Amino acid sequence: MTSVNFDLSQEQSMIVKMVREFAEEEIAPKAAEVDRNARFPIETFEKLGELGLLGLPISEEYGGAGGDTISYALAVEEIGRACGSTGLSYAAHVSLGCGPLYYFGTEEQKKKYLTPLASGKALGSFGLTEPNAGSDAGGTQTRAVRDGDSYVINGSKSFITNAGYAKTIVVTAVVGKDERGKNRIGAFIVPTDTKGFSVVRTYEKMGLRGSNTVELSLEDVRVPAENLLGSESAGFKQFLYTLDGGRISIGALSVGLARAAYEAALQYAKERVQFGHTISKFQAIQFKLADMAMHIELARDMVLKAAWLKDQHRPFTKESAMAKLFASEICMRAADQAVQIHGGAGYVQDFPVERIMRDAKLMEIGEGTSEVQRLVIARQIGC
């Protein structure tokens, strides 16, 4: 009769403990600096690689640590709690950089391209979004044309995480049209030192400023035909699946950021005295903190449920959209309320909640906006 079980395994709790310690000691102290200087903390990623975290849920044959999605989600939460920027780049490397190669690569593709990423020797990236294809990612305009033994790719990609530092990027491109006149989209493995591949600019962002986000240009980028991932028309389904997985990590990152906001607000509320009492004695403040605590708990449960379903090889599209949607919205709400609890102090950079509020907003946009999550859920429930 006992099948629902909220305990972590010994291995899962050891992973969380290790990541929390590492994040508190090595990541959190840099969070304000990487934000202020918009500096990508490459040295942190080298250390994450040495600890095996860059390949956490990838099997050992490809250089990963062979952990499960639950451990991965909890690791993202801990890293995100310490620094949103590091959390986003970490999640993007694992879910979007390694993900498509791991799920859809051939044995040779995995050996050659996934192993360096999962073993932490290099970073990976995923190029889906384009100037004219965001929520409507199927509207890709980048083209790949078969030319003998290779494909020649032309186009541009926007808002691509880690691509300025990545060794390998998977990009989507239109290969042709099917009988119904719809785009056939393929995904291609592109080493970033390929001729014609370039970073056009690095965006100046509102938040997550320590995460690398760039615009890419692909001009006559020639890759061997064997760099096609799956078939010429598999790209659309592949990116939908990749994003389903990625949403678990954005949900987890949202929980981490929300926790950071909540913990800072709780501490501040217990210290700040007005009208002769700490403000934590005022019911108006208590209710905000109670809501935050409740939302965080619920969001984490949903993230872990989606992760569990993925680990069980069951459908998780609806649950990961719900987890991402709920977690990102309570994250933004928690960040907003944390600033409110800090009053003027929350609006200036002396306290972390100012940064967290800027970081939080991306959670409602990246890997599918809140509107798109609602579309996904609506489709799943049969609308």
Place this chain on the structure above:
Amino acid sequence: MNIIVCIKQTFDTEAKISLENGAVKEDGVQFILNPYDEYAVEEALKIKEEQGGEVTVVTVGPARVEEAIRTALAMGADEAIHIEDEAAYGDEYTIAEVLAAAIRQKSYDLILAGNQAVDDGSGQVAVRLAQLLDIAHISTITKLEIHGTQVVAERDAEGDTEIAEASLPVLVTAQQGLNEPRYPSLIGIRKASKKPLTKLTLADLGLSADAVGRKVTPVEVFLPAAKGAGRILEGDTAMRVQELVRELRQTSKVL
């Protein structure tokens, strides 16, 4: 080089301590590997990496301490011995006797331990163990060098450094500053669950509960009095000194 590291699972240094029925309450508390023992494990692993050998961790405690064992194994220790027996959880005398019995069954060149545990802070177990095994010990070390069978250690001597020499087999206890303990890697964590862990009872060690029974019994356990608000003394220096002495005599009664 066969290295043995004695470890203890302790309360998280940030844990909130509360009492129940005259004992420290364990419910809901996070447990960690004693930080000084982490230095000891790290040092053992460094020596193993340089000179080869095997690292065995030994601990005494209830089932929950297995997590601390797994942490040491995840950092890189090769195997573990866990003495799990109600009758073995006594005082420093008991633990030292039990550890000695377990360690006598092994061959060893070097024994490492933390210089104290952050919970009881007695700093006795390791040095008692050296006495029972009849080997030399160097306590509170901040540096360790081993050349063949010669051991040179720097020890923290109340802020000064004392250099001590000994020859193997020897027992040393780790002080903060000895090294920077590594984080267990993910692969290490995953491998830890497959490394050999031997569970022993007092009977397995040929000990009777009576022979190792505690010599010291706590009479009372209490929390320090809550800290009240501070007071800034007013007036010139002479007045403030007078007031301070009066406070120390009459209010806090420490003089």
